[in-house]
Amino acid sequence: MIILGATPIGNLGDASGRLREALQAAPVIAAEDTRTARQLLRALGIEAQPQLVALHEHNEAAAAEGLVARAHDEDVLVLTDAGMPTVSDPGYRLVQAAVAADVPVTCLPGPSAVLTALALSGLPTDRFAFDGFLPRKAGDRDRMLASVAREERTLVLFEAPHRLAESVEAIGRAMPGRAMAVCRELTKRFEEVRRGTPEELLPWARAGVKGEIVLVIAGAEPVLADEAAAVEQVLALRAGGMRLKDAAAEVAEATGHARNALYQAALAAGRG
Template sequence: MTAQQMSSFASHDTGTLYLVPTPIGNLDDMTFRAVKTLKTVDLIAAEDTRNTQKLLNHFEIETKQISFHEHNTQARIPELLARLEQGESIAQVSDAGMPSISDPGKELVKAAIEAGIPVVPLPGANAALTALIASGIEPQPFMFYGFLPRKASEQKAALTALAEEPQAVIFYESPYRVAKTLTTIRDIFGERQAVLARELTKKFEEFIRGSLSELIDYASAGARGEFVIIVAPGEKKAKAPSDVPVATQVQTRIDAGARPNDAIKAVAKENGLKRQQVYNAFHGIQEES
């Protein structure tokens, strides 16, 4: 497979798919470019046309809309692609924030790319990053997960896989499940520092910082609003020493194709030993007391 190159701003025979972020609360966060794009495209593909119409009315945008949400994605894509291929430009928006980020969008983007149609992303509001930079938790590296599965067994499996990740993890959650979700996170991750960000960019924006247990107490009291949960990385745990002699561990790696020096270095790191100790053990060199 060869790499596919496409300049978003080069001349082309098709229309363009614009990915336009919308405010996550405060309408003043709408960018000039976003307003201009929504005014000049031929069509707006909206997650909820009723919700988007309020935004369009506020900015005096008269562009026509078409619904594009998780329940009609497959039926809509051929229609939208046909219009793009005929030269129309389409702006895709979700109810709030970035299209595709915990919202519809990725399927249309993939289909447009496969059809050779330019895709132009606009920068703008995003709840996860907005919360992260004000959280007080080390922002790099981080992992954005979004909404966890609702089914208890699937949620626990997802969290178990994330428990050892050496970075902050960002989740989205509704007010109806936030206390239960925080409890499950604590049960699997253990006690950690975390942050709840609620009603971002709105009048009652709030950050609640503390341990997971403290956040559970807060959420259990009847929290309102849409939440971003940011969980700090766990402390690195020292590995339990292996019952297998280090000389045997080195030989096993060598038998698998590793070079002796690389095998010695890896075993030393895994066992929390100095390289010279492992070298001496492997070569049967008696250490001086």
């Protein structure tokens, strides 16, 4: 089968027992960087010497077919440099090819920069969206941020440290005053989380920041629907057979308007 193995994002102590067992047993390891994979094996004290095959963004499409063919007969363990394969890292095309060829795919859960940053951010975690790395070019970055400015879910993004100041400034233009967190060097010795608005964080970012960066941005406040339109929704549900009280409650939850106000307005409109 194909085995996706989550590797530490900084602290080697986060390597799971299942990952260690898989590293010891796997005959083939498809690695984003074979040198990094060898370093991980040595650091974890793994004595096995599996065959290491490169699987990165430049060769994944071509390599997937051969790896899937091998996985018919033996396990192929997939590793990226840090974190979960397929999440802003190679592995997605390989999984696609395995699914198409009816080759089993399993996952060894483990460290995740996305979830670690989200948990530490102090921002809502019940609904979130992950959008990978911010575009490198300023124009593309501005367009991307404009497209998600009204997203109501918490937004998680990756960024390179040398572009952090530019990105924080761009976030401030697209979402002025929005609460956010910059998470740096997660699980490592110099782990740091800075919280504030883009305007508050910009001077710190401009001073120069090192390490792996994850940005977490609060979602936009819901935009209330026009009250007259909300009342029309209540009346439509009532016409469909729903009790007026229940219809008002459902529309109130969806739009943010007060339930009693919708109920009274719909009641008056219905009498008219």
